[in-house]
Amino acid sequence: MDDVVRQETGAPAPAPASPRRRRFIARGAAASLAAASGAATLPGAVQAAAPEILPDNLPPNVPQWMREPGAGFLNPPYGLPSPFEKNVLRKLPDQPAAFPTATRTPLQHLFGSTTPNGLFFERHHAGVPAIDPAQHRLMVHGLVERPLLLDMKTLLRFPAVSRSHFIECSGNGSAEFKAPGRGTVQDIHGLLSGAEWTGVRLADVLAEAGVLPAARWLLAEGADAAAMTRSFPLAKALDDALLVYGQNGEMLRPEQGYPLRLLLPGFEGNMSVKWLRRLKVGDAPFHTREETAKYTDLMPDGTARQFTFRMGVKSLITAPSARQVLDGHGFREISGLAWSGHGRITRVDVSVDGGRRWQAAALDGPVQRHALTRFRFPWRWTGQEAILQSRAVDEAGNVQPTRDALVGSVGRNSAYHYNAIQSWKVAADGEVSNVHV
Amino acid sequence: MDDVVRQETGAPAPAPASPRRRRFIARGAAASLAAASGAATLPGAVQAAAPEILPDNLPPNVPQWMREPGAGFLNPPYGLPSPFEKNVLRKLPDQPAAFPTATRTPLQHLFGSTTPNGLFFERHHAGVPAIDPAQHRLMVHGLVERPLLLDMKTLLRFPAVSRSHFIECSGNGSAEFKAPGRGTVQDIHGLLSGAEWTGVRLADVLAEAGVLPAARWLLAEGADAAAMTRSFPLAKALDDALLVYGQNGEMLRPEQGYPLRLLLPGFEGNMSVKWLRRLKVGDAPFHTREETAKYTDLMPDGTARQFTFRMGVKSLITAPSARQVLDGHGFREISGLAWSGHGRITRVDVSVDGGRRWQAAALDGPVQRHALTRFRFPWRWTGQEAILQSRAVDEAGNVQPTRDALVGSVGRNSAYHYNAIQSWKVAADGEVSNVHV
Numbered sequence: 001m002d003d004v005v006r007q008e009t010g011a012p013a014p015a016p017a018s019p020r021r022r023r024f025i026a027r028g029a030a031a032s033l034a035a036a037s038g039a040a041t042l043p044g045a046v047q048a049a050a051p052e053i054l055p056d057n058l059p060p061n062v063p064q065w066m067r068e069p070g071a072g073f074l075n076p077p078y079g080l081p082s083p084f085e086k087n088v089l090r091k092l093p094d095q096p097a098a099f100p101t102a103t104r105t106p107l108q109h110l111f112g113s114t115t116p117n118g119l120f121f122e123r124h125h126a127g128v129p130a131i132d133p134a135q136h137r138l139m140v141h142g143l144v145e146r147p148l149l150l151d152m153k154t155l156l157r158f159p160a161v162s163r164s165h166f167i168e169c170s171g172n173g174s175a176e177f178k179a180p181g182r183g184t185v186q187d188i189h190g191l192l193s194g195a196e197w198t199g200v201r202l203a204d205v206l207a208e209a210g211v212l213p214a215a216r217w218l219l220a221e222g223a224d225a226a227a228m229t230r231s232f233p234l235a236k237a238l239d240d241a242l243l244v245y246g247q248n249g250e251m252l253r254p255e256q257g258y259p260l261r262l263l264l265p266g267f268e269g270n271m272s273v274k275w276l277r278r279l280k281v282g283d284a285p286f287h288t289r290e291e292t293a294k295y296t297d298l299m300p301d302g303t304a305r306q307f308t309f310r311m312g313v314k315s316l317i318t319a320p321s322a323r324q325v326l327d328g329h330g331f332r333e334i335s336g337l338a339w340s341g342h343g344r345i346t347r348v349d350v351s352v353d354g355g356r357r358w359q360a361a362a363l364d365g366p367v368q369r370h371a372l373t374r375f376r377f378p379w380r381w382t383g384q385e386a387i388l389q390s391r392a393v394d395e396a397g398n399v400q401p402t403r404d405a406l407v408g409s410v411g412r413n414s415a416y417h418y419n420a421i422q423s424w425k426v427a428a429d430g431e432v433s434n435v436h437v
Numbered sequence: 438m439d440d441v442v443r444q445e446t447g448a449p450a451p452a453p454a455s456p457r458r459r460r461f462i463a464r465g466a467a468a469s470l471a472a473a474s475g476a477a478t479l480p481g482a483v484q485a486a487a488p489e490i491l492p493d494n495l496p497p498n499v500p501q502w503m504r505e506p507g508a509g510f511l512n513p514p515y516g517l518p519s520p521f522e523k524n525v526l527r528k529l530p531d532q533p534a535a536f537p538t539a540t541r542t543p544l545q546h547l548f549g550s551t552t553p554n555g556l557f558f559e560r561h562h563a564g565v566p567a568i569d570p571a572q573h574r575l576m577v578h579g580l581v582e583r584p585l586l587l588d589m590k591t592l593l594r595f596p597a598v599s600r601s602h603f604i605e606c607s608g609n610g611s612a613e614f615k616a617p618g619r620g621t622v623q624d625i626h627g628l629l630s631g632a633e634w635t636g637v638r639l640a641d642v643l644a645e646a647g648v649l650p651a652a653r654w655l656l657a658e659g660a661d662a663a664a665m666t667r668s669f670p671l672a673k674a675l676d677d678a679l680l681v682y683g684q685n686g687e688m689l690r691p692e693q694g695y696p697l698r699l700l701l702p703g704f705e706g707n708m709s710v711k712w713l714r715r716l717k718v719g720d721a722p723f724h725t726r727e728e729t730a731k732y733t734d735l736m737p738d739g740t741a742r743q744f745t746f747r748m749g750v751k752s753l754i755t756a757p758s759a760r761q762v763l764d765g766h767g768f769r770e771i772s773g774l775a776w777s778g779h780g781r782i783t784r785v786d787v788s789v790d791g792g793r794r795w796q797a798a799a800l801d802g803p804v805q806r807h808a809l810t811r812f813r814f815p816w817r818w819t820g821q822e823a824i825l826q827s828r829a830v831d832e833a834g835n836v837q838p839t840r841d842a843l844v845g846s847v848g849r850n851s852a853y854h855y856n857a858i859q860s861w862k863v864a865a866d867g868e869v870s871n872v873h874v
Contacts, residue, residue, distance in 0.1 A: 024595050024645060063572065065712075069662050070564030071691075077527040077540055079555040080515065082695045084570055085688050090514040103514055111635035111683030112599035117553060118516040119687065127507030133521055135500065157769040158461050162549030162801050162811055198548035208461060225506050246548030248685065250556065251522050254508075258519045275502075332594040364599050366803040374599055 024331045090119055091186055104190025107318045113372040115193035117248050122255045123169050126226035129275055133259035142281035145210030152259050158200040164371040166194040166339045168311050170268035170416040177412045180434045185321040194372035197263055198246030203238045219286045220262045223277035230271045231285040240265050265370035266341030267309045300411035310341035312419035313400050315348055315392035326381055326430035334377040340394035347393040348375040354387030354437050386426040387437055403436055461768045527556055528623055541627025544755045550809040552630035554685050559692045560606050563663035566712055570696035579718035582647030589696050595637040601808040603631040603776045605748050607705035607853040614849045617871045622758040631809035634700055635683030640675045656723045657699045660714035667708045668722040677702050702807035703778030704746045737848035747778035749856035750837050752785055752829035763818055763867035771814040777831035784830040785812040791824030791874050823863040824874055840873055
């Protein structure tokens with residue numbers, strides 16, 4: 001009872017044992033939480049306001065799940081999320097399409113900087129091929145000394161590397177060139193995910209083939225029914241390009257290119273060609289459909305920019321974000337993701353007043369090159385209207401632009417490379433919505 | 438044709454464009470691979486020995502999966518591995534049990550340093566409770582100023598951190614105290630996994646509660662039918678202990694403690710209490726069943742060591758490993774995992790001759806504290822018998838012991854904390870087996 005009295009009268013407490021002196025929940029909030037949610041009537045709920053009645057070993061209300069043995073092991077034992085998380089899924093666009101070509105990652109529900117493989121966004125040009133890895137081959141030909149035909153067993157014997165990298169569709173968020181989308185951050189920016197990839201350095205495979213002096217470009221071709229093809233510079237191939245077969249520790253998933261994917265860190269997602277079956281070395285770009293009819297950036301003067309490989313520096317606040325409702329005043333952490341096709345993220349600033357004042361966010365380490373970086377910023381919401389924004393800076397010195405600056409620079413015609421600062425408006429009732437400011 | 442002739446006659450090739458000059462596959466291996474596997478008769482197989490017949494845009498043999506659109510999107514769209522990976526699963530022990538209590542991670546099939554959530558090892562003391570997160574509460578009481586009852590919504594508003602850490606069952610590999618196991622590395626050492634965890638610093642929660650000066654120990658209790666309980670020192674709680682709700686980017690899986698787990702980095706896995714419902718602060722250890730009847734280390738003199746929290750420095754070669762068969766001579770990468778409960782891995786050495794000569798392996802970075810670290814070592818197998826071993830060193834200077842040294846120090850009675858050097862014997866026919874040398 002003494003404890004309760006101290007708690008309610010707000011008498012000074014001894015310094016906490018932690019070096020962090022900040023208090024995150026209001027005095028009595030724990031007890032009032034229990035009351036507000038009707039927790040006292042639920043199995044497992046304990047009255048925090050009455051600590052003196054607690055026995056030594058077990059709280060008085062034993063929940064149902066402690067009264068009987070739990071479930072046994074799954075068969076087959078490949079694990080899945082809790083049924084209570086059944087709404088945390090990749091999502092098709094709201095507008096139905098005869099041939100949907102993408103699903104989006106639920107960024108608003110995720111933590112850290114890893115996207116689970118089951119939630120990694122998808123973009124297909126002709127559906128997901130069902131490839132038998134024992135039959136799959138990679139051909140390396142063109143301007144090489146020794147054309148190669150490699151099976152997966154051979155590729156698995158090469159020296160491997162594991163690296164964390166994001167993949168973002170170059171069209172991610174580009175509807176924002178027109179008008180603010182009304183969906184969640186998943187709907188608006190969900191063509192973005194990150195993973196730990198394992199594979200072979202493309203430079204090692206090219207060394208086996210012996211690249212001829214005239215070589216300048218490569219063609220990558222996928223083994224899907226679209227025979228998806230893109231050109232990329234030899235310099236990228238020899239720098240950090242990978243032929244990956246592993247994603248987050250296991251083999252690639254079918255929708256991510258099983259059994260082999262080209263990975264061009266920091267480049268447009270479509271260039272990391274899935275179901276990779278062929279690399280042709282040439283002396284010039286190959287001007288395939290996907291780099292002439294598609295994946296070029298239409299400028300205001302009617303010209304189109306081609307081969308805009310690198311994704312711009314970008315960040316997003318994912319919590320809180322659009323369509324969420326703040327469920328109470330007081331402390332809450334603002335957090336989100338930052339990434340750049342130009343290298344490491346060096347800084348993220350956050351504004352809670354629509355860009356008038358910016359303060360540095362903390363970055364979760366280790367910060368890696370061309371990788372999703374989680375940022376965190378402490379905030380106390382007391383019911384005021386607020387405009388939340390984040391602005392990322394990368395190691396090349398690129399600063400994420402405002403929407404006005406981006407539109408002023410490239411216009412509104414492009415369907416690609418939208419990396420403007422995202423603004424979320426928090427209303428007085430706690431509702432969060434997407435706004436252009 | 439010229440290419441083929443040069444290839445077959447082994448005429449000198451120009452230096453490869455890559456800075457890495459080593460060759461990983463023998464001359465002509467690519468072509469002979471196609472022949473050996475009968476690839477010429479398979480859809481999608483291309484004759485590497487006949488590059489002159491290749492058209493410009495598409496190899497002549499178009500595989501079945503390029504002839505028609507692929508599969509559409511899953512509903513519900515939570516992704517799963519390829520059907521071709523159906524044998525990459527967690528595994529129950531070979532000996533059937535009425536109440537199996539563990540599944541093991543398929544380390545021999547994994548890459549990098551992440552364990553996918555669907556393959557993360559399991560150890561339960563009373564099955565997996567089906568917890569409704571809206572009903573779940575964490576109670577913090579005992580020697581505190583302000584007892585707390587926290588729901589998940591409140592915990593999610595605290596400042597969060599994401600960190601990569603391994604979890605290893607303290608009994609992992611301990612059957613090796615007796616005799617060499619005949620299974621795979623999964624059977625022998627598969628009670629080990631690693632993940633990126635997200636949650637709240639326990640120090641922050643204790644600061645909210647206000648730890649009293651007499652406090653020295655904490656009790657953690659799980660909301661399973663075993664009411665699994667362990668004691669741990671306050672110093673650990675204030676150092677790096679986390680209350681985690683996120684694993685590899687998404688909410689914890691049910692079998693990993695959904696919705697809340699204590700995480701004590703580097704400590705015995707059972708101490709990272711799952712389904713965490715209660716933390717009691719006290720002035721002494723609580724001497725629960727799981728730290729008196731179980732999880733103590735029986736010494737040769739009949740005494741038992743209690744509270745042996747930290748997992749020893751350990752490493753394993755996972756590729757190649759027991760029950761695998763090397764499928765050809767030539768280059769292959771040896772790779773494996775190293776970890777320590779005493780901090781970062783600083784070095785891993787590999788021996789291919791049973792420990793006579795040791796050479797440093799490369800470590801995949803960034804190397805993190807109390808985290809799985811992938812090591813890699815280049816090897817050329819030419820059919821000789823070999824004994825493959827790895828030996829890890831951590832930042833505290835601990836060196837992974839030989840089996841003889843470990844048994845000489847703690848005897849063979851313990852069911853816990855087996856961290857000796859693992860030896861795999863490669864026979865002349867390529868078969869790999871577990872041996873004690």
